[in-house]
Amino acid sequence: MPSPLKCDLCAKPATVHLTQIVNNKVHKVDLCEACAQAKGVTDPSGFSLADLLLKASLNPETPAAPGVRCEQCGFTPVDFKKLGRFGCPACYDTFRSLVEPMLENMHNGVAHTGKVPTRSLERKTLYDRLTKLELDLTEAIRTERYEDAARARDEINQVKQAFNADAQR
Amino acid sequence: MPNAEIPNISSLLGTPSELTDSGSAKTAIVLMTRVRLARNLSGYHFPGWAKPEERERVLASCRASVAATAPMRRCFNFAVADLSDLERQILVERHLISRELSSAKEGAGVVISRDQAFSVMLNEEDHLRIQVLRAGFNLKKAWSAINDLDSQLEEHLDYAFSTTLGYLTACPTNLGTAMRASAMMHLPALVISNQMEKVVRAVNQLGMVVRGLFGEGSDASGSIFQISNQTTLGESEDEIIKRLGSVLQSIVEHELNAREKLLEADSGKLYDKIGRAYGILQNSHLLSSSEAMNLLSLLRLGIDLGVFPEANRSLVDRMLIEAQPGHLQYAQKGELEPGQRDVLRAARLRSEFAAVARPDFRAPAHGGN
Secondary structure, three states: OOOOOEOOOOOOEOOEEEEEEEOOEEEEEEEOHHHHHHOOOOOOOOOOHHHHHHHHHHOOOOOOOOOOOOOOOOOOHHHHHHHOOOOOOOHHHHOHHHHHHHHHHHOOOOOOOOOOOHHHHHHHHHHHHHHHHHHHHHHHHHOOOHHHHHHHHHHHHHHHHHHHHHHHO | OOOOOOHHHHHHHHOOOOOOOOOOHHHOOEEEEEEEEEEOEOOOOOHHHOOHHHHHHHHHHHHHHHHOOHHHOOOEEEEHHHOOHHHHHHHHHOOOOOHHHHOOOOOOEEEEOOOOOEEEEEOOOOOEEEEEEEEOOOHHHHHHHHHHHHHHHHOOOOEOEEOOOEEOOOOHHHOEOOEEEEEEEEOHHHHHOOOHHHHHHHHHHOOEEEEEOOEOOOOOHHHEEEEEEOOOOOOOHHHHHHHHHHHHHHHHHHHHHHHHHHHHHHHHHHHHHHHHHHHHHHHOOOOOHHHHHHHHHHHHHHHHOOOOOHHHHHHHHHHHHHOOHHHHHHHOOOOOOHHHHHHHHHHHHHHHHOOOOOOOOOOOOOOOO
């Protein structure tokens, strides 16, 4: 936790102390006069504590594993600190240790309980299965296990049919 | 001229919309309900981190998928780059695109349904920002409509999703359901009786956010506020909507109480404000945007209290949108200095309100919906 005497956004002494209670959880933000003004905290009609908490949680001097880079998009924790946004969906895996501690303050829980994109996920499952079967088939042919190869080939045909049926739905 | 006739925006303005043509006593306090979902495609960079070519590719594929859904039949389909500044401003003023999208770089677009109830922003902060607007207090219907549209899109688009974090969004504050549900509320009595600050604090403690009419950082002229959920992860959509719904309901009750108290304590003072607003709208020659909003707000309150006939509500609601700078200048076919706009705004309101009958202050006062 940052020292309560220091501003969460810069290092100046904090004079504005904000406490918000969301579902019995206490969230605290300490700010200096200038940051409080800049963030509109003094004007209660137009600021979002979530954004503030996001920025504040980024402040701790040691960003999680600063050398890490997202393999998919080249994003780094320094970029995140600058932009407050991630580079691609895979960043959430890469920077899990950076994201997880943030979520507790930011949200009402840390696990998703809402809608699930069933159709997207079905397609992904089929696709992953197909990729694996194709690898199996190549491997079986290479090692001359022809019965296994035939089985893999049949299964590939089944998955492809499922794909086509899916596309026509 | 930046706004040479692009038929699309003109025909959009000429088509009746959920926002400007659905006013009734049912929309007295909650003018409008809105639900928006953020969605991203798996395997692509988020728009803010993507190269222009990738943004263009995502735009093209999403535009086609969105336009193919049932609610988007005969939709308006715009690339932001093809719109003039004034046309973008019109879409912002009608709550169809965000300010962020209106100043977006290349590869941004929006698809809007014929009745302007649905709009899908493309390459804003996320690949898709799907929203639905419904007149009045209609959170459940709005959720069900947008849930349908989202499921239709998912038939064609592969969403970025994690079983633990939910829908993956560029900003972690939107993870989980990636849903922001909000209501646009007209709360003049809470403003007049200086209770808004208290309400904002209470609403914040319940995990909800209060913003001005045009979202983050905008002011609340016209006593119109947007109240929405702040958190998106850890609760289902239904739970969030239920919680927000009960907060909104209690704000409605507070507003009604405040109206009653104002009338009890000194009805003359309240009627004076309403009567003056009517006089100024019918006779002034210079009106700033925020003064006009405040006068229209008082007239709207007058309708709720039975001082003006209900039939005037749709005029007031339409003027709340059409007296905004973008709409005003577009109607005039050119950009104007703020001073010229004030002249034009006053003239427009004078003519629109010339036929509105004098207020009847003997009418039985009631609190609105």
